[in-house]
Amino acid sequence: MTSNAWILSLGTELTLGQSVDTNSAWLSHRLAELGIRCERHVTVADDLLATRDLLRDAAARAVIVLVTGGLGPTDDDLTRQALADAAGQPLVEDAASLEQMREFFAARNRAMPDRNRVRALRPAAARAIPNSVGTAPGIRLELGSAVIYALPGVPFEMRTMFDEFVRPELAARGGGAVLLARRIRCYGSTESEIGERIADLMTRGRNPEVGTTAELGEIGIRIYASGDSPAQAEALLDRDEAEIRERLGRVVYGRESDTLAGVVGELLAARGQTLATAESCTGGMVSTLLTDVSGSSRYYLGGVVAYDNRVKLGVLGVRSETIAEHGAVSAAGCREMADGARARLAADYVLATTGIAGPTGGSAAKPVGLVYVGLAHAGGTIVRELHLGAASPRDSIRVRASRGALNLLRLHLLE
Amino acid sequence: MTSNAWILSLGTELTLGQSVDTNSAWLSHRLAELGIRCERHVTVADDLLATRDLLRDAAARAVIVLVTGGLGPTDDDLTRQALADAAGQPLVEDAASLEQMREFFAARNRAMPDRNRVRALRPAAARAIPNSVGTAPGIRLELGSAVIYALPGVPFEMRTMFDEFVRPELAARGGGAVLLARRIRCYGSTESEIGERIADLMTRGRNPEVGTTAELGEIGIRIYASGDSPAQAEALLDRDEAEIRERLGRVVYGRESDTLAGVVGELLAARGQTLATAESCTGGMVSTLLTDVSGSSRYYLGGVVAYDNRVKLGVLGVRSETIAEHGAVSAAGCREMADGARARLAADYVLATTGIAGPTGGSAAKPVGLVYVGLAHAGGTIVRELHLGAASPRDSIRVRASRGALNLLRLHLLE
Numbered sequence: 001m002t003s004n005a006w007i008l009s010l011g012t013e014l015t016l017g018q019s020v021d022t023n024s025a026w027l028s029h030r031l032a033e034l035g036i037r038c039e040r041h042v043t044v045a046d047d048l049l050a051t052r053d054l055l056r057d058a059a060a061r062a063v064i065v066l067v068t069g070g071l072g073p074t075d076d077d078l079t080r081q082a083l084a085d086a087a088g089q090p091l092v093e094d095a096a097s098l099e100q101m102r103e104f105f106a107a108r109n110r111a112m113p114d115r116n117r118v119r120a121l122r123p124a125a126a127r128a129i130p131n132s133v134g135t136a137p138g139i140r141l142e143l144g145s146a147v148i149y150a151l152p153g154v155p156f157e158m159r160t161m162f163d164e165f166v167r168p169e170l171a172a173r174g175g176g177a178v179l180l181a182r183r184i185r186c187y188g189s190t191e192s193e194i195g196e197r198i199a200d201l202m203t204r205g206r207n208p209e210v211g212t213t214a215e216l217g218e219i220g221i222r223i224y225a226s227g228d229s230p231a232q233a234e235a236l237l238d239r240d241e242a243e244i245r246e247r248l249g250r251v252v253y254g255r256e257s258d259t260l261a262g263v264v265g266e267l268l269a270a271r272g273q274t275l276a277t278a279e280s281c282t283g284g285m286v287s288t289l290l291t292d293v294s295g296s297s298r299y300y301l302g303g304v305v306a307y308d309n310r311v312k313l314g315v316l317g318v319r320s321e322t323i324a325e326h327g328a329v330s331a332a333g334c335r336e337m338a339d340g341a342r343a344r345l346a347a348d349y350v351l352a353t354t355g356i357a358g359p360t361g362g363s364a365a366k367p368v369g370l371v372y373v374g375l376a377h378a379g380g381t382i383v384r385e386l387h388l389g390a391a392s393p394r395d396s397i398r399v400r401a402s403r404g405a406l407n408l409l410r411l412h413l414l415e
Numbered sequence: 416m417t418s419n420a421w422i423l424s425l426g427t428e429l430t431l432g433q434s435v436d437t438n439s440a441w442l443s444h445r446l447a448e449l450g451i452r453c454e455r456h457v458t459v460a461d462d463l464l465a466t467r468d469l470l471r472d473a474a475a476r477a478v479i480v481l482v483t484g485g486l487g488p489t490d491d492d493l494t495r496q497a498l499a500d501a502a503g504q505p506l507v508e509d510a511a512s513l514e515q516m517r518e519f520f521a522a523r524n525r526a527m528p529d530r531n532r533v534r535a536l537r538p539a540a541a542r543a544i545p546n547s548v549g550t551a552p553g554i555r556l557e558l559g560s561a562v563i564y565a566l567p568g569v570p571f572e573m574r575t576m577f578d579e580f581v582r583p584e585l586a587a588r589g590g591g592a593v594l595l596a597r598r599i600r601c602y603g604s605t606e607s608e609i610g611e612r613i614a615d616l617m618t619r620g621r622n623p624e625v626g627t628t629a630e631l632g633e634i635g636i637r638i639y640a641s642g643d644s645p646a647q648a649e650a651l652l653d654r655d656e657a658e659i660r661e662r663l664g665r666v667v668y669g670r671e672s673d674t675l676a677g678v679v680g681e682l683l684a685a686r687g688q689t690l691a692t693a694e695s696c697t698g699g700m701v702s703t704l705l706t707d708v709s710g711s712s713r714y715y716l717g718g719v720v721a722y723d724n725r726v727k728l729g730v731l732g733v734r735s736e737t738i739a740e741h742g743a744v745s746a747a748g749c750r751e752m753a754d755g756a757r758a759r760l761a762a763d764y765v766l767a768t769t770g771i772a773g774p775t776g777g778s779a780a781k782p783v784g785l786v787y788v789g790l791a792h793a794g795g796t797i798v799r800e801l802h803l804g805a806a807s808p809r810d811s812i813r814v815r816a817s818r819g820a821l822n823l824l825r826l827h828l829l830e
Contacts, residue, residue: 012626013637015453017443018596020435024458028432038430039465041458043439046626050454074610075617076626108802113607115614132806154630156808179431204489211433222433277699277720283706284692284699287720291698294774294809302726304719305692305702311717311760315730345726359709394709 003173005031005064006040008054010079011153014069015045023068023158030162032224034170035178036064046070051082059086059146064170066162069153071136073116079150080121083141089123097128097137104135133160140165177226180233184221184244185254187407191219197247201240208240217400218260219251250414253407260406261289261296267413268299273348275409277303278316278341280328281355281371285402301347306337316340329354331372331383338376338383349412350376351405355386357397362390369397373405375412384408418451418588421477423459423469425485425494426568430460438483438573445577449585450593450641451479461485466497474501474561479585481577484568486551488530494565495536498556504538512543512552519550548575555580592641595648599636599659600669602822606634612662616655623655632815633675634666665829668822675821676704676711682828683714688763690824692718693731693756695743696770696786700817716762721752731755744769746787746798753791753798764827765791766820770801772812777805784812788820790827799823 007027013019024041031038039062044050051070058065070079084091098120105112119136122128129138129149134157139150149166151158186194191214195202198221201210208225223240227233245252254263268275277287284305290296304315309328312318317340318333326332338352355371362368369388374381386404388397422439429436439456446453454477459465466485473480485494499506513535520527534551537543544553544564549572554565564581566573601609606629610617613636616625623640638655642648660667669678683690692702699720705711719730724743727733732755733748741747753767770786777783784803789796801819803812 012624012639013628014440015443015456016447016594016596016639017440017445017453018598018637020437020440021456022435025429025432025435028430030432032431037460038432039460039462041430041436041456043456045452045454047454072627072629073607074627075614075619076624104804107804110605113605113611115607115611133804133808133811156811160808224431224433276726279699282703283711283715284694284702284718284720285706287699287722288697288703291700291720291722292810292813294772296698297722300698300722302720302722302730303699304730305699305706305717307702307706307712307715307717311691314761315717315719315759344730346729357709395707398707 003036003063005036005038005066006042006058006062007038008058008065008067009041009043009153010046010051010067010070011043012045012076014043023153023155026155026159027066027068027162029181030167032179033181034167036170046076046078048078048082048085051078052085055082055086055143055148059143059148063146065146065148066166067148067150068158071119071138071150071152073119080118080139083126083139083148083150084123087123087125087141087143089125091121092124094120094122094128094137097122100130100137101135129161129165131157131161132164133157138165177228178230178233179224179226180230180237182223182237182241183256184223184241184252185258186219186221186248186251187217187253187260187403188411189219189248189251194219194221194248194251198244201243208236210240216396217403250411253410259289259293260403260410262293264406264410264413265290265293265296265299267410268349274299274301275349275351276301276341276345276347278337278350278352279303279305280307280312280337280353281357282353282398282402282405283307285398286351286353286405289402289406301345303345304341312337316344327366329356329366329370329372331385334372334374334383335381338374338381342376348377349409351409352376353401353405355397355401357394357401358392359394368392371397371401371404373401373408375408377412382408382412418478420446420451420453420479420481421455421457421473422453423457423473423480423482424568425459425461425466425482427460427491429458438568438570441570441574442481442483442577445582447594447596449582451585452594461491461493463493463497463500466493467500470497470501470558470563474558474563478561480561480563481581482563482565483573486534486553486565486567488528488534495533495554498541498554498563498565499538502538502540502556502558504540506536507539509535509537509543509552512537515545515552516550544576544580546572546576547579548572553580592643593645593648594639594641595645595652597638597652597656598671599638599656599667600673601634601636601663601666602632602668602675602818603826604634604663604666609634609636609663609666613659616658623651625655631811632818665826668825674704674708675818675825677708679821679825679828680705680708680711680714682825683764689714689716690764690766691716691756691760691762693752693765693767694718694720695722695727695752695768696772697768697813697817697820698722700813701766701768701820704817704821716760718760719756727752731759742781744771744781744785744787746800749787749789749798750796753789753796757791763792764824766824767791768816768820770812770816772809772816773807774809783807786812786816786819788816788823790823792827797823797827
């Protein structure tokens with residue numbers, strides 16, 4: 001039989017609308033993968049009685065209760081006390097947690113502030129959930145027939161603790177019908193074009209269910225397959241993924257948490273080739289995306305952020321005549337940035353960007369959203385003109401320009 | 416007396432984690448502006464009985480209930496039926512809504528699909544909420560002493576209908592005490608240290624309420640003030656902000672949506688000075704943060720991402736003896752990166768970073784999380800050693816290193 005779950009998130013910043021709760025969606029997704037049905041998300045303000053009552057209600061109506069938030073060191077962090085009150089247990093200090101926190105601060109050459117000590121408290125019959133990436137432990141408490149896992153609200157701590165502690169415990173319970181998800185990642189086409197090419201797979205009620213999402217030029221295809229076993233659901237996912245890859249070809253660049261930068265990096269590493277960058281409008285974002293990938297030093301040498309024209313001229317060797325005649329935002333300017341960086345940094349490939357990220361600086365001839373991305377390599381230099389929308393926000397233009405540059409190299413390496 | 420509200424969002428895509436609910440945060444914010452306290456957000460899957468029971472529970476415990484989602488034309492859109500069941504009323508067809516929907520399709524030269532007709536249904540004693548920007552009307556239903564407003568889940572339609580219909584009605588109720596929020600942003604201290612210095616302001620039940628949050632080295636202080644008028648609440652916020660700034664001094668770097676990069680940029684622009692960067696472990700992130708700010712070309716010249724040692728040597732002029740003797744991740748290496756970039760890019764200030772972002776590449780002597788940030792200026796070069804945690808994720812180390820570098824310059828400019 002399938003276990004049911006509730007997810008609770010605690011914090012006045014959430015009920016006041018100061019922050020958006022992304023933890024509940026992330027946790028729901030993980031539960032679905034484990035075959036556990038999430039029935040409800042509840043968010044309440046920092047209020048001891050309301051939180052205690054909610055914990056009791058959740059434990060009476062769900063067998064798994066996940067809680068995020070309220071584990072900080074300050075007076076508005078009420079999760080510990082609310083759990084103790086809900087269970088009718090006193091709070092006790094967890095010696096191992098206290099030791100772990102002291103070590104956390106010691107590793108940073110700092111004494112642990114006294115106030116932090118409250119974070120080692122837990123209800124007497126509860127267990128601490130270790131936090132390998134931050135200070136505060138979580139709390140595992142059995143209440144009636146339910147088990148409650150309280151985790152920090154900081155997403156990366158919450159996710160790490162879920163993966164390291166909660167997920168293995170839940171997986172060991174065994175579940176019921178399994179719902180597995182897969183994400184296929186695409187670049188270089190639109191959501192409607194892709195939707196047309198896989199329309200028959202997207203019929204409602206079909207198993208797997210297939211849906212698309214679009215985010216800053218990247219199209220995601222999500223596949224949800226249900227089956228009696230992980231192997232059965234996995235097989236359905238594999239079948240749909242193969243079909244989608246067959247239909248979309250090189251538009252598909254990866255799956256799950258793949259990134260364009262990571263995929264490009266693997267292609268370069270496999271060839272033993274190197275890459276450098278010369279960025280203007282993206283201001284270091286292409287470089288940041290590349291170096292987000294651990295191990296990128298195998299193929300990424302570095303680059304120049306030539307934001308000011310003086311850097312384009314002085315460091316990259318763009319000619320002043322080119323800027324006078326065509327402007328810095330031009331195909332010719334982009335080409336000289338790429339070529340100049342390739343000569344100076346001695347890389348096999350150079351990606352260059354120049355454009356108008358806005359919101360100011362646009363003109364009729366060169367509107368906001370006009371971006372040139374260039375690729376210099378031993379066989380020559382390619383420049384592409386992108387139109388990313390005069391009304392688009394600055395950040396959106398920069399992200400799509402950066403992704404466009406990476407995709408240019410990806411397609412070239414696949415040729 | 417303050418009215419209280421619950422916000423309900425309906426949809427299996429939410430409890431499965433396929434979508435993040437942003438509507439509840441948006442609505443909470445609007446309610447706070449109207450002086451209505453949102454106590455709870457609840458999200459449930461598409462399930463008729465669960466939704467009916469939730470509506471009854473919410474109407475018994477809140478005087479205002481906002482519902483989003485479940486108003487579409489398909490079988491999993493259950494809000495209409497759940498409202499009718501909760502109120503014990505039959506569903507009837509709303510003639511005006513039907514006419515409005517027909518006009519909506521006619522204006523697009525299309526016949527209304529028959530399936531769409533269900534969207535004109537409402538409980539007998541309810542009223543339709545007009546939708547000026549889409550097909551489906553909303554529903555306003557009084558249940559016991561509560562009033563329920565059901566709106567579509569599509570954010571643009573939901574927001575428009577709230578602004579055009581719900582907000583004026585709620586404003587006319589007069590509520591209320593107004594609840595206003597402010598956020599103070601801090602860098603260079605810890606949540607516990609800050610918590611100790613403003614502990615008396617964080618006493619529960621005080622007005623304003625003050626709370627702290629921590630995210631990758633940045634500490635946020637949120638102040639919530641209630642008052643009979645916006646002016647009164649504003650004055651309370653001003654008073655607490657002044658007190659907090661007095662106590663924390665330069666640890667406070669801004670408020671609301673300020674960023675370290677933006678604040679540093681304003682300081683530079685005010686002096687007419689320029690900045691360049693020389694990045695290794697942050698791989699372009701300092702530069703990306705700086706150029707996220709529109710207008711950053713006034714003071715940011717650009718920089719060098721010296722990821723590979725060849726770029727440190729060849730472009731920045733770091734000496735090979737320095738790397739042989741101390742390693743690229745060293746105070747000496749950082750200093751030469753900063754000085755080299757300052758000589759080559761002719762900027763008033765240069766920020767440099769070098770470190771071990773992990774997860775691999777650490778050693779006993781130089782563990783993951785060891786980062787040097789440097790600042791070169793006309794008066795000399797400063798280098799700081801940071802310990803950002805050997806178990807911290809790569810991205811967290813890079814973000815905190817980048818922020819640490821920006822904060823180094825901020826503090827220098829404030830001296």
